[in-house]
Amino acid sequence: MKKLEGQIAIVTGGARGIGAGICKAFCDEGAAVFLWDVLDSGQETAELLSNDGGNVFFQRVDVTDSKAVSDAVSEIISTHKKIDILINNAGIIRDRSFLKMTPDEWNQVMNVNVNSLYVTTKSVLPYMKEAGYGRIISASSVNAFQGAFGQTNYAASKAAIVGFTRALSQEVGKYNITVNAVAPGFVKSEMTDSMPEEVIKANIASIPVGRIGTPEDMGHVYLFLASKEAGFVSGITLHANGGSLTV
Numbered sequence: 001m002k003k004l005e006g007q008i009a010i011v012t013g014g015a016r017g018i019g020a021g022i023c024k025a026f027c028d029e030g031a032a033v034f035l036w037d038v039l040d041s042g043q044e045t046a047e048l049l050s051n052d053g054g055n056v057f058f059q060r061v062d063v064t065d066s067k068a069v070s071d072a073v074s075e076i077i078s079t080h081k082k083i084d085i086l087i088n089n090a091g092i093i094r095d096r097s098f099l100k101m102t103p104d105e106w107n108q109v110m111n112v113n114v115n116s117l118y119v120t121t122k123s124v125l126p127y128m129k130e131a132g133y134g135r136i137i138s139a140s141s142v143n144a145f146q147g148a149f150g151q152t153n154y155a156a157s158k159a160a161i162v163g164f165t166r167a168l169s170q171e172v173g174k175y176n177i178t179v180n181a182v183a184p185g186f187v188k189s190e191m192t193d194s195m196p197e198e199v200i201k202a203n204i205a206s207i208p209v210g211r212i213g214t215p216e217d218m219g220h221v222y223l224f225l226a227s228k229e230a231g232f233v234s235g236i237t238l239h240a241n242g243g244s245l246t247v
């Protein structure tokens, strides 16, 4: 039997990169996956996964838009009656040294990376509580722990996710809901492809396992935390960085 057979999952930011890797891993293990993204290319990603046998549906949802989120959740509940897994993966960078950082650059990152967790989790959690089961996993980052030049906004947002995870896990454990975070290291995606060549090279050179991470690597990590077997793991941040950092 597949690990997520019969389960319903939402993956935010699933159109590309790590999110698409998570969607693929969940599809392969039999989940029905609702791929949320602001990019229309989410439709193509969903089609590719469907052609590969996946049970996946694209919903154009901006995770900062509470109405869009609650409408999408209602649509899922009206047909499937439950949501087992919520993956808060959508995230953005707006890098600039702090002295030059604009209010917009600060606020956009906080909005998408942190405030969205209030919106998505608030909308899904009551259904998990009612069902007495749930897995909530959010994307932190290695840079929440080690910082990075030009990323005060991003590092602060990803550290906030660690605190959110620890606190919520204490509130909802009694409903058989686990809450965890993943802190990826340097992983190949459009986000990291957009960085300067020398930054990419330096980052890869510092990874003990000697290579960049892949969305497939991350899919496996999220799959473990999303599985029923991980029911005794809650409140943690799982570091997946090729050995780059120990905290």
Ligand SMILES: NC(=O)c1ccc[n+]([C@@H]2O[C@H](COP(=O)([O-])OP(=O)(O)OC[C@H]3O[C@@H](n4cnc5c(N)ncnc54)[C@H](O)[C@@H]3O)[C@@H](O)[C@H]2O)c1
Binding pocket: 012, 013, 014, 015, 016, 017, 018, 019, 036, 037, 038, 039, 061, 062, 063, 064, 089, 090, 091, 092, 112, 139, 140, 141, 142, 143, 183, 184, 185, 186, 187, 188, 189, 190, 191, 192
């Ligand atoms: N790639 C890395 O090395 C790395 C490292 C640490 C953490 N992370 C985190 O992992 C997550 C995925 O990163 P990635 O590298 O795949 O990035 P990416 O930019 O390739 O993909 C992010 C996805 O999120 C979507 N998104 C952005 N804003 C959204 C919104 N308001 N509503 C819905 N969707 C939205 C984007 O359209 C995109 O499809 C992010 O939270 C990122 O911060 C990535």
